[in-house]
Amino acid sequence: MEEQKKKILLVEDDPNFGIILKDYLMMNDYDVVHAKNGMEGFEKFKKDDYDLCILDVMMPYKDGFTLAKEIREKNTDVPIVFLTAKTMKEDVLKGYKVGADDYLNKPFDSEVLLMKIKAIMQRKATETISDSKQFEFKIGRFDLNSKLRFLKFDGGDPVKLSPKENELLRLLALHENDLMPRELALTKIWRDDNYFTSRSMDVYIAKLRKYLKLDEKVEILNIHGEGFRLVVN
Amino acid sequence: MEEQKKKILLVEDDPNFGIILKDYLMMNDYDVVHAKNGMEGFEKFKKDDYDLCILDVMMPYKDGFTLAKEIREKNTDVPIVFLTAKTMKEDVLKGYKVGADDYLNKPFDSEVLLMKIKAIMQRKATETISDSKQFEFKIGRFDLNSKLRFLKFDGGDPVKLSPKENELLRLLALHENDLMPRELALTKIWRDDNYFTSRSMDVYIAKLRKYLKLDEKVEILNIHGEGFRLVVN
DNA sequence: AAGCCCTTTTAACCTTACATTAACAAAAAT
DNA sequence: ATTTTTGTTAATGTAAGGTTAAAAGGGCTT
The missing domain is CATH 3.40.50.2300 (Response regulator)
Structure with missing residues (x-):
């Protein structure tokens, strides 16, 4: 070692x-x-x-x-x-x-x-025991590289993600099929938890959904009052 | 919330x-x-x-x-x-x-x-990405996931549960076949015990019964003046 | 400095989800 | 018999989330 x-x-x-x-x-x-x-x-x-x-x-x-x-x-x-x-x-x-x-x-x-x-x-x-090299994710037919901040569909052209888009999708991917608490994203990404940051986050969820709808097996579900869930069927 | x-x-x-x-x-x-x-x-x-x-x-x-x-x-x-x-x-x-x-x-x-x-x-x-196992219950032919707040019948499509529905069913499941005192649910879930919260709880019991009647072996029985009992025959 | 591009926030408006309350019926207890 | 408790459905009010567009901010270029 x-x-x-x-x-x-x-x-x-x-x-x-x-x-x-x-x-x-x-x-x-x-x-x-x-x-x-x-x-x-x-x-x-x-x-x-x-x-x-x-x-x-x-x-x-x-x-x-x-x-x-x-x-x-x-x-x-x-x-x-x-x-x-x-x-x-x-x-x-x-x-x-x-x-x-x-x-x-x-x-x-x-x-x-x-x-x-x-x-x-x-x-x-x-x-940092588990998430040391957690920068690349496979999400259905997508590949997310959160270090370089792009998202590829079926190995095609990468779409660039903004920093916030990237971080949010990364957090969702880290919790794939599981709950990603609202509060977690707000504290980790926005570093503040109030009405406006919360609305801002919702805007980003909408953006991500737009990107992700190329693969209809992939979706971001809401758990009312708790957070979101990235599911791959 | x-x-x-x-x-x-x-x-x-x-x-x-x-x-x-x-x-x-x-x-x-x-x-x-x-x-x-x-x-x-x-x-x-x-x-x-x-x-x-x-x-x-x-x-x-x-x-x-x-x-x-x-x-x-x-x-x-x-x-x-x-x-x-x-x-x-x-x-x-x-x-x-x-x-x-x-x-x-x-x-x-x-x-x-x-x-x-x-x-x-x-x-x-x-x-704090907590482990999930303590949130999953089997109730007859149903599966309750109380972290993600859904109820599945025979492994089919999950039905979403509201926070109160979820908490109530979880409490019942924790006491399966046993008495779940009214007061327990009221203090744990509603944090208050009065006429109105009590009526509210009854409304939720009715909702849960509706979900659960897909499996006629599962039922919620009332114990007059005491509480409810989730039984699986 | 002015203008442009990219990102993020704020605002607005609309839809959905939830919890409570009311109302009335049915059971159970007295 | 009548009072209390429970069953059920529907109506209401509020909060959370979905979505789009406009505003705001920052960096970069000219």
């Missing part, structure tokens, strides 16, 4: 601090890629798979939140930790809204950071 | 602060049980299932860490958040070691706490 080092994307514009942090993490057995601003961070993120992203909030060109949002569009699961300059409540709240897993106030203690990282990785480890 | 509130165990020895925090959380739609020390906290924990534990670190009799360890022995999954008096690095590290999900330094901002709770619950949401 080959032990794979965990890969961390560190986006931090202060060069001194960035290097120090990077070295410290590498000394502790992480594989660290350091980007010096939001732009570069996103480029690097697209090129590889990371187990964790550590983002500075204050950065030129593209701040940490904007970057986080972009990262979230491509990947709803990767843990994100923010580094905020001080205890700025605004920042913290904003961070959680874009789906942060945690945040740290600068200056912070490096051991604390390490523990946080460990805790987060551990959390992921328990979750 | 019947909404299931998330249940929080709050263990905090400062009575004023505890009450205030409890009220604040309840205002935000959580179901909160407040324990005043570690001992009491553990007692309450054993008696019920919680979605989250919020533990003060400094407490008489039994501190938060000891309590957390005990809780972890019984339940490896429930998220734990610590409240630490100040930025005590020792505490934070120790907290993560016993498997905390997060910590908050007192005094903390209540909105921040709320966001943390939300984030933690979101994380949990994915894991």
Whole structure:
């Protein structure tokens, strides 16, 4: 069994601090890629798979939140930790809204950071036992590739899916023939559960149904008040 | 619609602060049980299932860490958040070691706490893909799936059941051939026992009888003044 | 900055699903 | 006999979901 080092994307514009942090993490057995601003961070993120992203909030060109949002569009699961300059409540709240897993106030203690990282990785480890490579699905005569965000019918031309369409169909596929609770999709994809996000989700269900009706054996059923069910007859 | 509130165990020895925090959380739609020390906290924990534990670190009799360890022995999954008096690095590290999900330094901002709770619950949401076997019943020639809320006759087309129909039939099935007391259904399903809910229940019994008459071996009998009995001959 | 494309949200309107209540009939208990 | 409980059907009001279209937002190009 080959032990794979965990890969961390560190986006931090202060060069001194960035290097120090990077070295410290590498000394502790992480594989660290350091980007010096939001732009570069996103480029690097697209090129590889990371187990964790550590983002500075204050950065030129593209701040940490904007970057986080972009990262979230491509990947709803990767843990994100923010580094905020001080205890700025605004920042913290904003961070959680874009789906942060945690945040740290600068200056912070490096051991604390390490523990946080460990805790987060551990959390992921328990979750990610089964769904590690769950990006490709066969749904009746369709093939869904949720990494590349397309849907093919009978091996024909792929139709591109928007991020939300993709995530929603992926969640449904993960629960094929079973209940996919409304609340699950709303918390996982929309990160909020209110009247409007709920209506938004219904709109997406309608869109997916449109795509899926090419195969009349495939349908999305509603379970009133509970959620939806993707069935393949 | 019947909404299931998330249940929080709050263990905090400062009575004023505890009450205030409890009220604040309840205002935000959580179901909160407040324990005043570690001992009491553990007692309450054993008696019920919680979605989250919020533990003060400094407490008489039994501190938060000891309590957390005990809780972890019984339940490896429930998220734990610590409240630490100040930025005590020792505490934070120790907290993560016993498997905390997060910590908050007192005094903390209540909105921040709320966001943390939300984030933690979101994380949990994915894991909770519960197993189905306890939701399936065989009733004569019928199959009841009370998770997906349908009833099949001889493996034919499933008939959809409404939430109340479903819950009622499930309760009857749990007591198959035995008395299912009126009061039980009223308190469990209707959460209230009065003339009108009682009449409402009778209406649902009539609906269920209609579904079930496809199999003349299955019937719902009334036990006057007591309740109903689902019998399979 | 203006315009365009893509995605997402919001709004509107309509349909379906559900639970409750009323009304009256039938059984059972007193 | 009459009061209470149960059986059943139908009517009503409300909430949830289906669908389409318009508005809003963001990035990118010119």
